[in-house]
Amino acid sequence: MAKSITQEFVKGLWDEIPPFRLVLGLCPTLAVTKTIQDGIGMGVATTFVLVCSNILVSALRNVIPSKVRIAAFIIIIATFVTVVELLMQAFTYPLFLSLGIFIPLIVVNCIVLGRAEAFASKNGVALSLADGLGIGVGFTLALGALGAVREVFGSGTFWGASVFGPSFQPFSFMIEAPGAFVCLGLMLCIMNLMGKK
Amino acid sequence: MRELIKMVVVLTVLSAFSGGLLASLRDGTKDRIEYQQLKFVKGPAILDIFKGATNNPIVDRFKIKDGDVERSFFIGKFEGKPDEVAFESYGKGFGGDIGLMVGVNPSTDKIVGVGVTTMSETPGVGSRAKTDPDFVAQFAGKPMIETFKVKADGGQVDALSGATVTSRGVSAGLTDAGSIYKRLKPKITEKLKEFSKKAVKTKQGEQNG
Numbered sequence: 001m002a003k004s005i006t007q008e009f010v011k012g013l014w015d016e017i018p019p020f021r022l023v024l025g026l027c028p029t030l031a032v033t034k035t036i037q038d039g040i041g042m043g044v045a046t047t048f049v050l051v052c053s054n055i056l057v058s059a060l061r062n063v064i065p066s067k068v069r070i071a072a073f074i075i076i077i078a079t080f081v082t083v084v085e086l087l088m089q090a091f092t093y094p095l096f097l098s099l100g101i102f103i104p105l106i107v108v109n110c111i112v113l114g115r116a117e118a119f120a121s122k123n124g125v126a127l128s129l130a131d132g133l134g135i136g137v138g139f140t141l142a143l144g145a146l147g148a149v150r151e152v153f154g155s156g157t158f159w160g161a162s163v164f165g166p167s168f169q170p171f172s173f174m175i176e177a178p179g180a181f182v183c184l185g186l187m188l189c190i191m192n193l194m195g196k197k
Numbered sequence: 198m199r200e201l202i203k204m205v206v207v208l209t210v211l212s213a214f215s216g217g218l219l220a221s222l223r224d225g226t227k228d229r230i231e232y233q234q235l236k237f238v239k240g241p242a243i244l245d246i247f248k249g250a251t252n253n254p255i256v257d258r259f260k261i262k263d264g265d266v267e268r269s270f271f272i273g274k275f276e277g278k279p280d281e282v283a284f285e286s287y288g289k290g291f292g293g294d295i296g297l298m299v300g301v302n303p304s305t306d307k308i309v310g311v312g313v314t315t316m317s318e319t320p321g322v323g324s325r326a327k328t329d330p331d332f333v334a335q336f337a338g339k340p341m342i343e344t345f346k347v348k349a350d351g352g353q354v355d356a357l358s359g360a361t362v363t364s365r366g367v368s369a370g371l372t373d374a375g376s377i378y379k380r381l382k383p384k385i386t387e388k389l390k391e392f393s394k395k396a397v398k399t400k401q402g403e404q405n406g
Contacts, residue, residue, distance in 0.1 A: 034320060068204045072211055079215040083222060090226040093233040155321050170321040 005130040012134025018111050019142045019184065020191050025111040028102050029143060030180040036159055039147025041095045043140025045084045045103060047133070050112050052080045054132035057120040064121075073116045074107070081106045111135060149183055150174045239271075239285065239298060242312025246283050246300035247273030254283065259392065261384050263377065270385065272392060273300065273309075279392045281309055282385055286377060288370025291362040292317035295326065299374040301341050303386055311336045311371065316363075323363035332357055332364075336371065341378050345371040 016022055019029040028046070033039040053076050057064075064072045085103050088096040096103065106112060115135055120128040151157055154174030156164045173179045235255050243254050252274040260267050273281040283300040296315035301308055313327035326332055335355055336345075345368035346352020349361060356364035378385075 064207055065200060065204045067200070068208055071208060075208070075211045075215055079219060082219050086219075086222050086226050086230070090229040090233060093230075093237045097237065172319065172321055175320055 003127070005126055008127050008130040009134035009137075012131065012136070012138040013141065014138075016135065017138040017142055018135055019139065019146075020188055022111075022114075023188075024114060025109050025139065026184075027105065028109065029146065030177065030184065032099055032102050033143050033147040033150055033180060034154065034175045035098075035151045035157075036144055036147040037095065038098050039143035039145075040140055041092070042099055042102060043136070043143040045088065045099070046106055046109060046112065046139055047136025048084055049077060049080045049106050050115060050136040050139075051129060051132040052083075053077045053112060053116055054120040054128040055125055057116045058123060058125045058128035061121045069121065070113075070117070073113060073121075077112050077116065078107045111139060146180075146183060146187065149187070150179060154179060238296075239314050242298035242314045243271050243283050243300075245312050246298060246310035247271075247281065248310075250274055250281075251277060252279075257392070259388050261381055261388065263381055268377070268381070270388070271298075272389070279389055280304065282389065283310075284374070284377070285314060286370050286374035288366040288368070288373065290316060290318050290326075290366035291323050291360070292319065295363065295366045295370055297367065297370040297374065299341075299371065299378075301378060303382065303389065306341050308336050308339050308341055308371075311367075313367070318360070318363050323357070323360040325357050325360060326363050326367055329357065333367075342375045343372075344375075345369075 012018075014021075018024050019026060025046075028042050032042045053073070056076050057073055060072070060076075081104060084106070085096075088099075088103060115132060119131045123131070148158065151159075152163055153171045156162060156168040156170050162168075174183065240255055247254050250273040252272070254271040254273050257272040257274070257279070258269055259272070260269050262268075268284055271283045272279045273283065275281065281300055281302050283298050286297050286299060287294045288297065289295070294315070295313060295318065298312045298314050299308065300310040300312075311333045313333065316324070316327060318324045318326060332355075339345075344352075345354055347354045347356040347361060347364045347368055349356060350365070352368065354364060354368050
């Protein structure tokens with residue numbers, strides 16, 4: 001039963017990588033992965049909230065009465081999300097502009113609440129930290145990968161730099177919402193095929 | 198009963214702690230955020246319009262009341278004289294309002310430059326209004342008080358190919374800017390005069406400080 005810290009960290013990277021394996025947190029996954037920067041920025045912001053809330057929830061797990069645990073978790077999560085929002089406005093303003101409403105929406109991201117409820121409220125601080133970090137990094141990687149594919153085909157750029165040269169006609173379907181669904185579906189399919197072997 | 202009290206206490210302490218933390222963080226970042234907003238949203242367009250200006254137009258600004266709204270005007274100084282102003286207007290685009298920074302020279306009533314500040318146009322299509330310098334360059338030198346229309350609507354504006362709605366939005370925003378300018382021109386020239394007087398007076402102080 002007792003798992004090591006490394007195991008808890010590693011499971012978030014493949015076995016339980018949020019958008020692909022758990023199919024959680026799809027709202028930001030589909031909405032902000034127009035470019036790789038946005039995807040990774042969103043992932044890092046979510047990771048910060050996830051790690052901080054996991055630590056605090058786990059540290060307070062014996063103090064918080066179980067009847068009001070969800071309310072308490074939401075207070076903790078909302079606090080850290082607001083911290084992220086203010087820090088992003090102050091230091092990485094362009095990123096804040098492109099992520100827009102999806103930063104405050106991390107509050108209702110089911111990955112964050114899900115980890116608080118399913119993991120941090122039952123495990124120690126060190127394990128919860130590893131779990132939060134693992135899931136967060138997995139989420140960041142997934143959003144980065146999705147963002148990279150959509151940016152390369154949808155805008156013909158990678159990290160803002162042109163890939164195909166000026167004559168490339170962007171496949172703008174990829175940066176619209178349906179493109180996100182198709183791209184996510186294809187990546188899910190590839191991951192499932194790889195998992196079968 | 199004891200459980201009830203515990204619930205209330207825990208939630209109260211958590212909320213109070215969270216409120217205190219956020220309030221202090223907000224105070225700490227307030228000035229930085231305001232500066233960042235001006236720098237990243239309006240700054241690039243303003244600096245582009247006032248290329249070669251000797252001052253920092255983001256710092257040298259004044260406000261004029263126009264009905265219910267207060268408009269900000271940014272001043273561009275050339276050879277020490279504050280003689281060009283830039284202000285913002287909006288036009289309806291494909292993905293919402295397009296913010297335009299319009300620079301104008303009040304002595305000739307001609308546009309000195311146009312830049313897009315905020316927009317949510319389709320990336321790669323309408324977003325070229327912001328990224329393609331040739332598109333906004335066509336407005337420089339045109340008289341300010343003029344109705345702008347894209348060529349397809351019988352006007353004079355070269356539309357971005359595939360982004361007619363965006364081009365129409367930009368044209369409408371410019372036409373609107375013209376009417377704002379017409380309405381506020383007496384106040385603008387007055388403020389500019391005030392500003393050039395003040396500039397002479399404070400010059401000594403600035404050099405010492």
